[in-house]
Amino acid sequence: MEDFEFRSVQDKKLEKGSALIAMSGGVDSSVAAALIQKKGYNCVGCTMRLYENDMVGLDLLGTCCSIEDTKDARAVCDRLGIDYNIYHYEAEFKNKVIEPFVCSYERGETPNPCIRCNKYLKFDSLYKRALELGCDYIVTGHYARIEERDGHFYLLKAKDLNKDQSYVLYDLSEEQLRHTLFPLGEFTKPEVRGIAEEYGFVTSHKSESQDICFVPDGDYAGMIKRYREKEYPKGDFVDKEGNVLGKHDGIINYTIGQRRGLGIPADRRLYVTKLDVENNKVILADNEDLFKRELVIREFHWITGDMPAEDFRCSAKIRYKHKEQPATVSLLDGGKARVVFDEPQRAATAGQSCVLYDGDIVLGGGIIDSVGDN
Known part of the structure; x- marks a missing residue:
């Protein structure tokens, strides 16, 4: 097998330890497990069971909890020779992700549930499970990077900007980053599939889902009506x-x-x-009425915890696929901040997150609470 180089910057400063790998049954988490094991970490694979069909009114299992996916994750772990477990987090997922998702739509917002799932489930509940198992780190297949600089841990964009997922990770704390490994941050998607092929993983050519896991058909309104039964x-x-x-x-x-x-x-x-x-x-x-310069974000989060005392310049993006744009940020009372873009941005939407960047570094961000005039 070709000797693929593990290029994560964060790994150079960390001693070997044990790692709990979050495995969805897809190619990314499969390769993440392989790369971490290759570096000498003691690995345990797991799949998080997040919901049951009747919670969201599905006739079939959703994408991240299907029998096929758990079989694929187990097959990868068997091939790597590592233990595999399924952990149940249905109650936490309902309370921390599904219920806020539905409430947000009922307020006229458009939420991003993946951000809450990352914050509360993958990097909180699962990390607590990792501690119980004696593991030092959580590992996921996210395309992002972590670097330690002067005693602080920073979240960075992935090298492959077409796959960068730093936007949905902005709400993590520095302490969470300290105990997290993102082995795919230096790789492109074709490289990841190539590694999976070399290992002979059943997931090597598995397609990716573009939908929210508990709304696999993309019909958000239908899911909400079934969930509320109204x-x-x-x-x-x-x-x-x-x-x-x-x-x-x-x-x-x-x-x-x-x-x-x-x-x-x-x-x-x-x-x-x-x-x-x-x-x-x-x-x-009309379309021109969608362009606004100013917005207010709530639940403002600064990754390193040391928030700036004065207004500051950065770049910001208002949705996952939005290209970040230069802006000025002012802190407000009540955990809020005002973001004023240099140029008007199209369709800033309450409930989505506004994420702040300094080059490749993710500074933090918050949930869009209101959008101002041009």
């Missing part, structure tokens, strides 16, 4: 002046920037620009 009332589509344009199918069906599926006859393209939950109205306007 229908959401229809209401009015209105323009900026309050003129009624038609009827909407329930406010949870819409998100900022949406154009398709409105069913409104018009002489131009209309977009969802605001959700008025109190009055059950969806405001439609």
Whole structure:
């Protein structure tokens, strides 16, 4: 087998120890386990069972909890000769991820549940399990990097920017980073698949899911209605002046920037620009009305804990696929911060996270609470 170099910067400063590998049954976590074992760590593989079908109204198992996935994860562990376990976190996942997800949509927001899952499940509940097992580190297949500099641990973008997942990890603490390993941070996806092929893993050509694990069909509104066991009332589509344009199918069906599926006859393209939950109205306007410079974020998190005392410059991104843009950040009372972009950004959406960067370093971020005028 080719001697693949393990290139994670963080590993150079860490002594060998034991590691609990979070394994989804996909190619990334499979290769992460192989690379960590190759470096001499004592490894244990595990799959987190996060929900049951009846929790989210599914007829079939979702992507991260399927029987096929657990079989694939176990097969990889068998090939590596390491122990494998399945751990149940259904109650924690319901309380910390699914319930906030549903509540966020009911407030007219568009949440990112993967961020909460990472913070509360993978790097909190699972790390506590790792401690019980006597493990020193949590290992995942995320494409990101960790570096230690002057006694601090920093989260960095992956070298493969097409796969970079640092955005969904911004809410981790420095202490969590201290006990985490991201072995894929220096690799590209084709390199990872190549390593999986060399090891003969059953996951080497497995396709990736692009959907949220507990909404595998992408129908978020349907999942919410099944979860709440209720229908959401229809209401009015209105323009900026309050003129009624038609009827909407329930406010949870819409998100900022949406154009398709409105069913409104018009002489131009209309977009969802605001959700008025109190009055059950969806405001439609032109594309230029989606561009805003200023927003406020809540639950502001600074990874190293040493928040700046004054306004500071950085770059910021307002969704996973958004390219970060230069901005000025001011801290506010109540765990909030104001982010003012140099140029207006399109479709900043409450419930999504605004993540702050200094070059490759992730500084922190927060959840978009409100969006200001141009």
